Amino acid sequence: MANELLHLKFDHVFDSNLINEIDKIGSIRTFSKDDIIIDINQPLQYIPLLLSGNIKILREDKDGNELLIYFLEAGETCTMSLTCCMGTTKSKIRAVAERDSSLIMIPVQNMQIWFHNNESWRNFILESYQTRFDEMLEAIDNIAFMKMEERLYKYLINKANLHTSNFVIAKHQDIAEDLHTSRVVISRLLKQLENEKKIKLSRNKIEVFDIK
Amino acid sequence: MANELLHLKFDHVFDSNLINEIDKIGSIRTFSKDDIIIDINQPLQYIPLLLSGNIKILREDKDGNELLIYFLEAGETCTMSLTCCMGTTKSKIRAVAERDSSLIMIPVQNMQIWFHNNESWRNFILESYQTRFDEMLEAIDNIAFMKMEERLYKYLINKANLHTSNFVIAKHQDIAEDLHTSRVVISRLLKQLENEKKIKLSRNKIEVFDIK
DNA sequence: ATTAAAAAGTAACTTTTATTACAGAGTGTC
DNA sequence: GACACTCTGTAATAAAAGTTACTTTTTAAT
Numbered sequence: 270m271a272n273e274l275l276h277l278k279f280d281h282v283f284d285s286n287l288i289n290e291i292d293k294i295g296s297i298r299t300f301s302k303d304d305i306i307i308d309i310n311q312p313l314q315y316i317p318l319l320l321s322g323n324i325k326i327l328r329e330d331k332d333g334n335e336l337l338i339y340f341l342e343a344g345e346t347c348t349m350s351l352t353c354c355m356g357t358t359k360s361k362i363r364a365v366a367e368r369d370s371s372l373i374m375i376p377v378q379n380m381q382i383w384f385h386n387n388e389s390w391r392n393f394i395l396e397s398y399q400t401r402f403d404e405m406l407e408a409i410d411n412i413a414f415m416k417m418e419e420r421l422y423k424y425l426i427n428k429a430n431l432h433t434s435n436f437v438i439a440k441h442q443d444i445a446e447d448l449h450t451s452r453v454v455i456s457r458l459l460k461q462l463e464n465e466k467k468i469k470l471s472r473n474k475i476e477v478f479d480i481k
Numbered sequence: 482m483a484n485e486l487l488h489l490k491f492d493h494v495f496d497s498n499l500i501n502e503i504d505k506i507g508s509i510r511t512f513s514k515d516d517i518i519i520d521i522n523q524p525l526q527y528i529p530l531l532l533s534g535n536i537k538i539l540r541e542d543k544d545g546n547e548l549l550i551y552f553l554e555a556g557e558t559c560t561m562s563l564t565c566c567m568g569t570t571k572s573k574i575r576a577v578a579e580r581d582s583s584l585i586m587i588p589v590q591n592m593q594i595w596f597h598n599n600e601s602w603r604n605f606i607l608e609s610y611q612t613r614f615d616e617m618l619e620a621i622d623n624i625a626f627m628k629m630e631e632r633l634y635k636y637l638i639n640k641a642n643l644h645t646s647n648f649v650i651a652k653h654q655d656i657a658e659d660l661h662t663s664r665v666v667i668s669r670l671l672k673q674l675e676n677e678k679k680i681k682l683s684r685n686k687i688e689v690f691d692i693k
Numbered sequence: 694a695t696t697a698a699a700a701a702g703t704a705a706c707t708t709t710t711a712t713t714a715c716a717g718a719g720t721g722t723c
Numbered sequence: 724g725a726c727a728c729t730c731t732g733t734a735a736t737a738a739a740a741g742t743t744a745c746t747t748t749t750t751a752a753t
Contacts, residue, residue: 328618330626338621348614351607361618384603391596395563398610402560405617406540406573409550413624413661414542417740440700449625451741456701472700472749629710652730663711668731684719684730 274320275373278344284389291318295373300366307347307364314358315374316350319343322370323431325447327363336412337424337447339404340367340431348401351380351394367431412449418458420448422467429477437475486532487585490556496601503530507585512578519559519576526570527586528562531555534582535643537659539575548624549636549659551616552579552643560613563592563606579643630670632660634679641689649687 275292283291295318300306307313309329324341326349341347341364349362383390411420424447428437445455459475462468469476487504495503507530512518519525521541536553538561553559553576561574595602623632636659640649657667671687674680681688 328621328625330622334626336621336625348610351610361615384607385600388597395596398560398563402613402617403573405614405621409540409548409617409620409624410542412621413540413548414546442700452701453703453742454740457703457740460702470701654730664731665712665733666710669710669733672732682731 274343274371275318278320279318282344282389282393284387287383287387287389290379290383291373291375294379295375297371297373299371300369302366302368304366305363306366306370306372307350307360307362309360309363311360312358313350313360313377315376316346316380317364317372317374318346320371320373323367324364324370325367327365327447328361329363330449334449335363335446336449338362338408339401340427342431345400346393346397348397351397417448417450417454418461421455421458422462424448425462425468425475425477426480429480435476435478435480437477438473439475440473486555486583487530490532491530494556494601494605496599499595499599499601502591502595503585503587506591507587509583509585511583512581514578514580516578517575518578518582518584519562519572519574521572521575523572524570525562525572525589527588528558528592529576529584529586530558532583532585535579536576536582537579539577539659540573541575542661546661547575547658548661550574550620551613552639554643557612558605558609560609563609629660629662629666630673633667633670634674636660637674637680637687637689638692641692647688647690647692649689650685651687652685 272292275295276288279288279291297320298317300322306317306324319341321343323343324347326338326341326347327335328338329335347362347364349360380394384394411423415423421444424444425437428439429435432438441455441459442452444459445452448455459468459470463470467478469478484504487507488500491500491503509532510529512534518529518536531553533555535555536559538550538553538559539547540550541547559574559576561572592606596606623635627635633656636656637649640651641647644650653667653671654664656671657664660667671680671682675682679690681690
């Protein structure tokens, strides 16, 4: 089952030798929605490859308030973890299961070895870096250039797409935390978006029209 | 002269063979303060290594307003450029000379080759990625979690340190652009900081007390 | 069905940041 | 020194976001 997922998501990424090694060496871990997969300041000993589900990557301020930076999808890795083999071993971010997810964890030593001798691994790492970089830039754009209403709407569309659904299952409080604002602000802006006929509100659930 | 700088800044980073190759292959370019080194959407054909001076990396919104993301110092590279050899060839950021600067430009092909066969180059790239990553996270923290007055003060200290001086030579307008706000806001907050005895204002120049 | 708890709605108010408009201060040129 | 120009100071106002406090709606538990 896990093997199937590994092949399904990574066969086109890694050469067959590497896939077999990953299969042999990596250990599968599963997480339920809202489980903390990696926490801030936690030492990083494994590189996680996401087999199924979604993970959200969060940053925390000094008062413990969060900010969503981006989501990971199956077939991706958390680039933050990659930097663990260089100097810093403590996570600077929190990774939380956006829904039930399964990962394959690879010890950092292999990162080093494969990076040295496997082209497909090197390319995967470099591409991951680029993807994350782009997403960090987008996160910066969002918070620096956009108003809260726009950020909220984009967030809803993004989240709906992630779940391939027109419905976002979430409480206003959850959304407020992801966007680093207060529940009252989110409720107000959601109501505005509803008045603009962009969404439809109900308890624990938001229908998003015109996705993409 | 340029050779000296190359050795001074990079001898401890690259092995001696690689240094010699860089010396042979790379071309030196010099820029004056405020010159645009790389612009948004510009195709990237070279990886720049900063030999002397400082570079600021900016992001632009849809109206052409900027936001400073971070500064580069001698001995560093612009990680954005690294991603050029993967798919994307157009710059997503603008690089501007913070002061007179010199760079050595390396054709992207070498990036690939050295990445394949040179350990010191690989490590440099990975370390660069990590450093930039950390700075992106810090940039996110700044804009997401800090008030403008704090951001401004941090910016001033940062900039003073960069120039190893107690004085920041800049107009309020310049600062406003880096922080993506308006001149009036900056003037107001600077006056506040002056009242708090943290800085001293004069025309085109700000003295910053208690640096670090 | 009654009750308690959770989630959402909303009004009133404050704070922060942005905008507009203009006055004054400093600098360089003739 | 008069003039033009750039830079800075500041007041008044507006908009966006944050906060407090309370109400209403929905759901789950008994």
